[in-house]
Amino acid sequence: xxxxxxxxxxxxAVLSSGCVAAPPPAAVTPSTTRRVLSSESAKQRSAEITVxxxxxxxxxxxxxxxxxxxxxxxxxxxxxxxxxEQLQLDTWDGTSIAVEVHSVAYLNDLALIxxxxxLPRVAELAPGDPRDGASVSVxxxxxxxxxxxxxxxxxxxxxxxxxxxxxxxxxxxxxxRHGNSGGPLLDAEGxxxxxxxxxxxxxxxxxxxxxxxLRSFLAAGSPDETPEPCS
Amino acid sequence: xxxxPSGSPQPEPSDATAEWRxxxxxxxxxxxxxxxxxxxxxxxxxxxxxxxxxxxETAGAGAAHLPPMSSAASATQARDIVISDRPGARPWPVVAxxxxxxxxTLTAGGSALVSWRNGQAWETRAVAAERQVADLNAQLDKSxxxxxxxxxxxRDLADEKAKAEDEREALRLYxxxxxxxxxxxxxxxxxxxxxxxxxxSSAGAASWQVDQTVxxxxxxxxxxxxxxxxxxxxxxxxxxxxEE
Numbered sequence: 001x002x003x004x005x006x007x008x009x010x011x012x013a014v015l016s017s018g019c020v021a022a023p024p025p026a027a028v029t030p031s032t033t034r035r036v037l038s039s040e041s042a043k044q045r046s047a048e049i050t051v052x053x054x055x056x057x058x059x060x061x062x063x064x065x066x067x068x069x070x071x072x073x074x075x076x077x078x079x080x081x082x083x084x085e086q087l088q089l090d091t092w093d094g095t096s097i098a099v100e101v102h103s104v105a106y107l108n109d110l111a112l113i114x115x116x117x118x119l120p121r122v123a124e125l126a127p128g129d130p131r132d133g134a135s136v137s138v139x140x141x142x143x144x145x146x147x148x149x150x151x152x153x154x155x156x157x158x159x160x161x162x163x164x165x166x167x168x169x170x171x172x173x174x175x176x177r178h179g180n181s182g183g184p185l186l187d188a189e190g191x192x193x194x195x196x197x198x199x200x201x202x203x204x205x206x207x208x209x210x211x212x213x214l215r216s217f218l219a220a221g222s223p224d225e226t227p228e229p230c231s
Numbered sequence: 232x233x234x235x236p237s238g239s240p241q242p243e244p245s246d247a248t249a250e251w252r253x254x255x256x257x258x259x260x261x262x263x264x265x266x267x268x269x270x271x272x273x274x275x276x277x278x279x280x281x282x283x284x285x286x287x288e289t290a291g292a293g294a295a296h297l298p299p300m301s302s303a304a305s306a307t308q309a310r311d312i313v314i315s316d317r318p319g320a321r322p323w324p325v326v327a328x329x330x331x332x333x334x335x336t337l338t339a340g341g342s343a344l345v346s347w348r349n350g351q352a353w354e355t356r357a358v359a360a361e362r363q364v365a366d367l368n369a370q371l372d373k374s375x376x377x378x379x380x381x382x383x384x385x386r387d388l389a390d391e392k393a394k395a396e397d398e399r400e401a402l403r404l405y406x407x408x409x410x411x412x413x414x415x416x417x418x419x420x421x422x423x424x425x426x427x428x429x430x431x432s433s434a435g436a437a438s439w440q441v442d443q444t445v446x447x448x449x450x451x452x453x454x455x456x457x458x459x460x461x462x463x464x465x466x467x468x469x470x471x472x473x474e475e
Contacts, residue, residue: 044382052393056400059408063397088396094389144397146390 047092048121052141054088055081065140065183068119076182077197078111092147108166109197110217126191129210130154138174140183150175167213170194176206415458422451
């Protein structure tokens with residue numbers, strides 16, 4: 001017994017000290033701390049990049065949509081701003097943005113407008129054209145009313161020659177109405193995947209110019225045309 | 232010379248604490264001056280007191296408290312007894328281990344107490360933090376609800392503002408067209424007035440002159456009809472962006 005005593009005592013001491021070793025402070029991991037970004041936030045972001053475009057032409061008044069690609073650069077459709085005597089931009093919350101002196105660049109049915117005042121939020125462009133079956137949403141001011149968002153999927157990408165467009169055209173199931181023209185086609189991450197410009201007769205599909213064409217348009221340079229004054 | 236139990240010669244113990252001698256029955260008996268556990272026992276011979284005295288001299292106080300064993304017990308248990316050369320001192324490894332064990336146990340105990348108290352404190356803080364998170368989430372939900380309704384209200388107001396501005400622009404456009412139509416109406420009115428005057432003054436005129444006057448009147452009437460159609464063609468509401 002005397003020979004084993006030290007070993008037993010040491011073992012007992014070590015074991016007992018091991019058993020009661022101070023545990024590390026438990027991290028507080030409440031289950032409700034992380035909040036998933038709500039769809040409302042996504043809507044808000046898309047709302048901030050989209051503006052309402054009012055085109056007061058010489059003898060008509062037209063409204064459409066557009067979105068910011070720079071602090072002072074707005075993309076919309078050519079047919080939305082054509083023959084404009086004066087362009088007026090409004091954000092989703094009613095803020096008016098001055099376009100007292102504007103210049104326009106055109107490519108197909110795309111127009112780039114330079115503004116004097118800063119636009120509220122610049123859109124992020126998608127890296128590539130949307131694939132068939134991808135989820136997309138359309139943001140705009142249909143029928144000149146409040147801003148809406150409609151969702152759908154990409155049907156396919158077709159040649160646009162028979163659809164009034166020289167480039168390829170993305171067909172979508174998301175509902176598009178008059179006034180959505182010039183508005184952004186957003187992918188699932190909220191990035192601009194195209195520019196809405198028309199409705200296909202017969203099928204009722206929405207039509208959009210793909211982002212690759214928009215990129216080429218933007219790479220071409222800054223606006224250099226000034227619309228002729230109303231006669 | 233004392234002998235070991237195996238019969239080999241035994242050197243004289245330096246302390247004279249143990250000795251061996253044969254017992255009368257021929258069995259070997261070991262007698263010791265100190266038994267640390269079993270107690271103080273001696274053989275039933277006459278030397279017992281002498282051995283006791285020797286034991287007390289060498290063992291000192293370490294054995295003094297032990298009760299004496301009976302003679303019978305000492306006779307039968309004598310072979311099982313361990314004989315110690317240094318009866319009064321515990322081996323130092325035992326003492327060191329005991330001290331170390333005591334120190335470790337005390338440290339562990341203190342550590343256990345501290346960790347238990349830390350655990351309690353962390354638990355309390357965790358519960359409080361969880362409660363705070365729940366409260367903040369509730370407040371955030373409430374705020375988001377308020378923001379959501381405000382956003383909707385803002386959007387509605389912005390829409391009303393936009394529509395009012397559309398109407399304003401449409402009215403400006405109408406006003407501009409009205410002015411153009413008014414100017415056109417003035418011209419038509421002058422044409423018709425001239426026509427009537429010419430017709431009145433052409434009573435005795437040649438037929439070709441009358442025909443020319445009538446022709447002018449017809450043109451004025453056509454302008455009037457065009458003006459009327461322009462007025463009718465004015466849209467009731469502003470147009471939307473045209474799409475394919």
